[in-house]
Each structure stands twice: as C-alpha cells, then as structure tokens.
Amino acid sequence: xxxxxxxxxxxxxxxxxxxxxxxxxxxxxxxxxxxxxxxxxxxxxxxxxxxxxxxxxxxxxxxxxxxxxxxxxxxxxxxxxxxxxxxxxxxxxxxxxxxxxxxxxxxxxxxxxxxxxxxxxxxxxxxxxxxxxxxxxxxxxxxxxxxxxxxxxxxxxxxxxxxxxxxxxxxxxxxxxxxxxxxxxxxxxxxxxxxxxxxxx
Ligand code: GAR
Numbered sequence: 713x714x715x716x717x718x719x720x721x722x723x724x725x726x727x728x729x730x731x732x733x734x735x736x737x738x739x740x741x742x743x744x745x746x747x748x749x750x751x752x753x754x755x756x757x758x759x760x761x762x763x764x765x766x767x768x769x770x771x772x773x774x775x776x777x778x779x780x781x782x783x784x785x786x787x788x789x790x791x792x793x794x795x796x797x798x799x800x801x802x803x804x805x806x807x808x809x810x811x812x813x814x815x816x817x818x819x820x821x822x823x824x825x826x827x828x829x830x831x832x833x834x835x836x837x838x839x840x841x842x843x844x845x846x847x848x849x850x851x852x853x854x855x856x857x858x859x860x861x862x863x864x865x866x867x868x869x870x871x872x873x874x875x876x877x878x879x880x881x882x883x884x885x886x887x888x889x890x891x892x893x894x895x896x897x898x899x900x901x902x903x904x905x906x907x908x909x910x911x912x913x
Contacts, residue, residue, distance in 0.1 A: 714741035714794040714898040719801035720748055724755025725883060726799035726820060726890055731762050733891035741898035745791050747784065749803055765791075771803070781809040788813070795897055798852070799890070802831075807854045815860075815904055817852040818897070820890050822882045824848060824864055829857035834879045843869055845878065847886045849893040851904065860909040862893045862902060 716739075718727050727746065733739045746759035746766045759766035767787065774780040785808070788796065798819040810817065823833035825848040828840070837845040846866040853859035865885045869878060896902050896911060903910045 715744040715792055716741050716795045716797055717745040717747060717788055717793040718743055718797045718799050720746065720755035720799045721750045721753055721802040722755065722800045724753065724758045726886055727755050728758055729887035730891055730894065738891050739895045739898060745793060777806050778808050781806045785809055785812045797894060804856065805852065810852055810854050815851050818862065818893060819850055819852050820886055821848045821857050822879065824866065825850060825857055825861060834882060835875050838873060838875060838878055845869055845882065847882050847889055849889055860904050860907050862909045863889050865889050
C-alpha cells in the first residue's frame, strides 16, 4: 500500500475528494499525512475530521525556502511517504525538494497546461477568452507547472461564466481526475519517457 502525503494551503476540497476515493476503494493507497503552510487552512481541519495526521509547518520559522523544504523532506522521510500530492499548495518547491522525490510529486492545476501556468489559472483563461479550459494533473519538475502531464480533462467556458462558476466546474472535473491519477501511480501504472507519461497495463 503506497503512503501518500497531501500538501494544501487552502480549503482542501481536492483533499476531501481524495480521502473519499481512498475510503471507497477508488485509490489503492492511504493518506498518511497532510501538511499545510497556512495555520488556518481548512484542509487541516478536514484532515483532522478524517483522523489523518495533520501538520502546519510555518514558513516564517525558517531562514529561506531551502531550509523550509528540508524540513518538509525530513518529515516525509520520517513518515515513509511514497507519493506527494499537491492540492492547492501555493508555494513553489525548491530543487532540493524536487530532487528528493523525483517523479513522486504530483500537482493539479486549473487549466490545460501549458496554457495559463502559475497563479490564477482560471482568471487567466477567462481573461484570455478561451472557449475551452480544464485541469491538468502533472508530475512536478524544477520548472513552474512544466513537468510531464499525467491526465487532462477539458471544461467548456460558457459566455455567462464568472471566475467562480468556471472554477466550480473545473473543481468538479478535478475531483474525478486527481483520484484517478493518484490511483494509477499507486498501482504502478505510470511510466515517464522524456516528457511523455504513459499509462501501462
Ligand atoms: C484547485 O482548483 C487547484 O487546481 C488549484 O487550487 C485549487 C485548490 O482547491 N491549484 C493551483 O492553482 C495551483 N497553481 P482546493 O483547496 O479546494 O482543493
């Protein structure tokens, strides 16, 4: 059984979807740890409600990003984590962290990458005027939202959309896509060749 850590800075609705999927057998792994960089993150309260170990690790207590990331790495090693899942974690990880877990860190982003990377993917897509956006699950590399794509799902943009309505439909798509990608990892079904992530039988 793979041991998963989820990192979240905000409301944690993806975390909730992941925990539901673990419970219903949709993910053949266990969430062993939730970490947040925000003390008040709803994600921490959700984890506690599910009886999952939840830690707030305060970036302000460390001199620089590398020191903070080293603490994260040490914690993950101590908890014997196999997969790190970023679910609305709003910090850029340093190469130190990425190199400690090569192709073992996933992220979900609310656009069809490589379009609209970085912050405010939904806002960027709406402002650009695209007719289709969506969400992307990808492995983390040392760039900003540039790692190999694992799964993507398209979400149409409608004329009446606001940031909130579009993000709501993208969220609904994320709740399906992320557990699917995590389960593929847990069952050793993902293989990366260069930039391409293949699903193997
Ligand atoms: C999700 O829509 C996720 O794609 C996005 O933050 C939201 C978190 O929602 N992530 C990013 O924008 C990463 N750059 P949640 O806290 O309810 O899961």
